Amino acid sequence: MLHVHSIEDLSHPALLPYLTIRQDGEQRKRGVFIAEGLKITRRLLESEFSVVSLLLPEAKLEQLRPLIEKRSEEIHAFVGAKPELEKLAGISMYQGVNAVGRIPKSRTLESIPAGDRPRFFVAVDHLTGADNLGTVARNATAFGADALIVGETCCSPWLRKAVRVSMGTIFKIPVIESPCLKTTLQQLRVQGIRTIAAHAHTDRRTLGDVDLRGEVCIVLGSEGDGIRNAVLENCDEHVVVPMANEVDSLNVGSAGSVFCYEVARQRGFHQDSAG
Numbered sequence: 001m002l003h004v005h006s007i008e009d010l011s012h013p014a015l016l017p018y019l020t021i022r023q024d025g026e027q028r029k030r031g032v033f034i035a036e037g038l039k040i041t042r043r044l045l046e047s048e049f050s051v052v053s054l055l056l057p058e059a060k061l062e063q064l065r066p067l068i069e070k071r072s073e074e075i076h077a078f079v080g081a082k083p084e085l086e087k088l089a090g091i092s093m094y095q096g097v098n099a100v101g102r103i104p105k106s107r108t109l110e111s112i113p114a115g116d117r118p119r120f121f122v123a124v125d126h127l128t129g130a131d132n133l134g135t136v137a138r139n140a141t142a143f144g145a146d147a148l149i150v151g152e153t154c155c156s157p158w159l160r161k162a163v164r165v166s167m168g169t170i171f172k173i174p175v176i177e178s179p180c181l182k183t184t185l186q187q188l189r190v191q192g193i194r195t196i197a198a199h200a201h202t203d204r205r206t207l208g209d210v211d212l213r214g215e216v217c218i219v220l221g222s223e224g225d226g227i228r229n230a231v232l233e234n235c236d237e238h239v240v241v242p243m244a245n246e247v248d249s250l251n252v253g254s255a256g257s258v259f260c261y262e263v264a265r266q267r268g269f270h271q272d273s274a275g
Helices: 013-019 024-030 038-046 058-068 082-089 130-142 160-165 181-190 252-266
Strands: 002-006 032-036 051-056 075-079 098-102 120-125 147-150 175-177 194-198 216-221 237-240
Touching (some): 013 051, 013 075, 013 082, 032 160, 120 130, 120 252, 130 160, 130 252, 181 194, 181 216
Parallel strands (some): 002 075, 051 075, 120 216, 194 216, 194 237
Antiparallel strands (some): 032 098, 051 098
């Protein structure tokens, strides 16, 4: 059910995430995240995520109303002119549209059962940049990964910037927030899932030489420090993307897209036209 409010009264509790929009830690404590922009808000409304509220101009509300009316939960919409909304939030609002969703419970490995095709996981270690994490989430989703595993030394995948950079694709992929990535990789290996580290500092194997058609987990690390040794030790193979002109590494977003595409290519990737 939709409840529409003007923004004249700032005391409504559902407005608090917008009033503290820069304070990602506060949003995490409340169990919510911020979605920014019309396209990302649309993807949130199309998802199975619980939606708490919207902050937007009336014209944008009317654009989204058909999606809102399909939902069963109570949603508060705070309506005003774009300059008023930006003044309230204290930030420049892209398209004047923001939304608040509830952070879902972390998925588990057991909730991603084997199916008709081999499972494909992407894991990230020590990725502290929200933009990088959002990019990896987008790549993993685009190339058909079954889940994104976020290690304990990473930033939250529900940070405002991570959600924005993912373009809302993070709503389409199961996210496993691992309390110990080393242990999670060990659990994958017990299940017969090969763990493959994207590790530039190796002369062992190049990506084109590796068979990725079986069940695999691609492990990506931070741009500065790479994958921690304790995590590398629990990877079955260390694999590098061959590069020319004495370039010794790619940023994690580029490396992740190359690895994810190669997995999809070897499995007979076919583009899904759904947006």
